[in-house]
Amino acid sequence: MQPPPVPDTSVPAQSGAAPSGAAPVVETRGLTKRYGGGRPAVDGLDLSVPRGSVFGFLGPNGSGKTTTIRMLLGLIEPSAGSARLLGAPMPGAARQVLPKVGALIEGPALYGFLSGRDNLLRFDAADPTADPRTRAARVGRALERVGLTAAARKKARAYSLGMKQRLGLAAALLQPRELLVLDEPTNGLDPQGMREIRALVRELAADGTTVFLSSHLLDEVEQVCTHVAVMAGGRLVTQGRATELGAGVRGRLAVTTPDTADAARVLKEHGLTELIVADDRITGELPTADPPDPADLNAALVRAGVRVRAFGTERASLEDAFVALTGEGFDVAG
CATH class of the missing domain: 3.40.50.300 (P-loop containing nucleotide triphosphate hydrolases)
Incomplete structure (x- = not known):
């Protein structure tokens, strides 16, 4: 039996790469x-x-x-x-x-x-x-x-x-x-x-x-x-x-504004669901089919008179991926 290949230490730890052709450990x-x-x-x-x-x-x-x-x-x-x-x-x-x-x-x-x-x-x-x-x-x-x-x-x-x-x-x-x-x-x-x-x-x-x-x-x-x-x-x-891992899992849009009620109305009109309001921040899930362009969403909020202090998308986390894949919370014993 041949010994395992010598690890290629030139690959950064966070790259996720392995030497080409290396057998699984x-x-x-x-x-x-x-x-x-x-x-x-x-x-x-x-x-x-x-x-x-x-x-x-x-x-x-x-x-x-x-x-x-x-x-x-x-x-x-x-x-x-x-x-x-x-x-x-x-x-x-x-x-x-x-x-x-x-x-x-x-x-x-x-x-x-x-x-x-x-x-x-x-x-x-x-x-x-x-x-x-x-x-x-x-x-x-x-x-x-x-x-x-x-x-x-x-x-x-x-x-x-x-x-x-x-x-x-x-x-x-x-x-x-x-x-x-x-x-x-x-x-x-x-x-x-x-x-x-x-x-x-x-x-x-x-x-x-x-x-x-x-x-x-x-x-x-x-x-x-x-x-x-x-x-x-x-x-x-x-x-x-x-x-x-989170590919295919819906991401979320986050908006910081004092006008959360108006922002929620606009976001719902553009297909966002699962809206959560916490103080002056509102988040919602983007639709997986034909998601709106974030730039268009931002423009729609501004046209509706919503004062946008911060705006951005959040990628799906491991927790989001786990729940989507298994349909259960992470603290539930298997």
């Missing part, structure tokens, strides 16, 4: 997991994760994301279908593949009686590919990268949930990885911690690491991911570039 065909006789937790999943991407695996809690990740990493066996990681079949090639993969799944399992640093030393010692002569330096770099240097000697049982998440991420980063799999990596973090993890993900992608990021936080995915897959009820709803 993650690929599944009909991947299915059934527990007992009920509905499958994962049902016929066909997934393709491009090399060099930051791939957002998106879906509400209970949609099958963590079960999928467990099958990808060989932690559980599928009921049907197949999965390949870095070009090799899983779970059969786990011994060859997993040393190239870092993972943080459902929160880290830590030794509470050990310090953060000693936890990482223990994890590193369990890696047969890790050089013991450089272990201390490797652990130090990982702690610094996730912002835990000052708390390195503190017992892990005294760590907050967010600190435990950081320590688990540090463990995943002890060695250079071709693929980093993160399951809800910002769970328990404060807003500043979430910003730091997002920055770290971008940095890793820029260095050539493919990042597979499972999350139910739309804002998190929208800010860092180049590609997205949407799960609901164990099934794949859609996948593709993040910038294209």
